[in-house]
Amino acid sequence: MESLIAATALFLGMHWIVSGSPLRGVIVARTGEGPFKAAFALTITVSIVWMGWAYAHAPNLPTWGTAGNLKPLSWVLMALAFVMFGASATDKNPTTLGRVPPDQVEARGMVRITRHAGLFGLGLWGLAHFIVNGDWASHLLFGSFAFQGLIAPLNLDRKYRRRYGAAWEVFARQTSYLPFVAIAQGRNRLVLGEINWIAVVVALGLYALTFAYHRAWFGASPW
Structure with missing residues (x-):
C-alpha cells in the first residue's frame, strides 16, 4: 500500500504543487517551457504506470x-x-x-x-x-x-x-x-x-x- 500512496502522491503533487502553483513559473524560468513540459509529461506517465502496478500488487483492505x-x-x-x-x-x-x-x-x-x-x-x-x-x-x-x-x-x-x-x-x-x-x-x-x-x-x-x-x-x- 505504501507504494500506491507514493505513486498517487507523485501524480497529484506534480499537478497541484508543481504545475498548478507559482513553482511552475520558477522552474520554467530556469529550464524553459519545452523542457518543463517534456519532463512533466514523462513524470506523469511514470506516475500513472507506477499507480497501475502498485494497485495490482496492493493488499485488499475492504x-x-x-x-x-x-x-x-x-x-x-x-x-x-x-x-x-x-x-x-x-x-x-x-x-x-x-x-x-x-x-x-x-x-x-x-x-x-x-x-x-x-x-x-x-x-x-x-x-x-x-x-x-x-x-x-x-x-x-x-x-x-x-x-x-x-x-x-x-x-x-x-x-x-x-x-x-x-x-x-x-x-x-x-x-x-x-x-x-x-x-x-x-x-x-x-x-x-x-x-x-x-x-x-x-x-x-x-x-x-x-x-x-x-x-x-x-x-x-x-x-
Whole structure:
C-alpha cells in the first residue's frame, strides 16, 4: 500500500504543487517551457504506470466492499465519460493540450457545455470506479483520478485567468466549469449540430467494447 500512496502522491503533487502553483513559473524560468513540459509529461506517465502496478500488487483492505447496487450508476457515468472524451477531442479549446489563446477561440461544440470536458470525463471515470470498489487501494487510485478530473478545473481556471487576463474572462463568460451551467444561465446555447457525432458514436463503440471485455482485460467484471 505504501507504494500506491507514493505513486498517487507523485501524480497529484506534480499537478497541484508543481504545475498548478507559482513553482511552475520558477522552474520554467530556469529550464524553459519545452523542457518543463517534456519532463512533466514523462513524470506523469511514470506516475500513472507506477499507480497501475502498485494497485495490482496492493493488499485488499475492504471498506464498504463491492457496491453491486451502484453498478448501473457506474455504467451511466462511464458512458458519459467516453462521450465527453470523444465529443471534445476535436474542439478548439484553450484548456486542452496544444492550447490556443482564448481570444482565438469561440465556444462551440462541447465547449458550449463545459470548457473542461476532457477532465470531467476523467473525473467521471474515476468516480464510476470509486463508488463500486469499496477497498482502500481503489479509493486511492480511482479517487485520485476523480479528484483530478472534477476539482482540477477550478485550479486551471485560476491559472489561465492569471495567464491570459481579460481574454480569459471573455472566453470564460461564454462557457462554464460545470456542464450546462452557462447554457442554463443564458450565457450560451446548446447547438447539437456542432457536436462531433462521429466521435460520439466511436466513443460509445469503444465503451461497449470495453464493457464486453472488461473482465478479460482488467480482471474484474462490470456486472
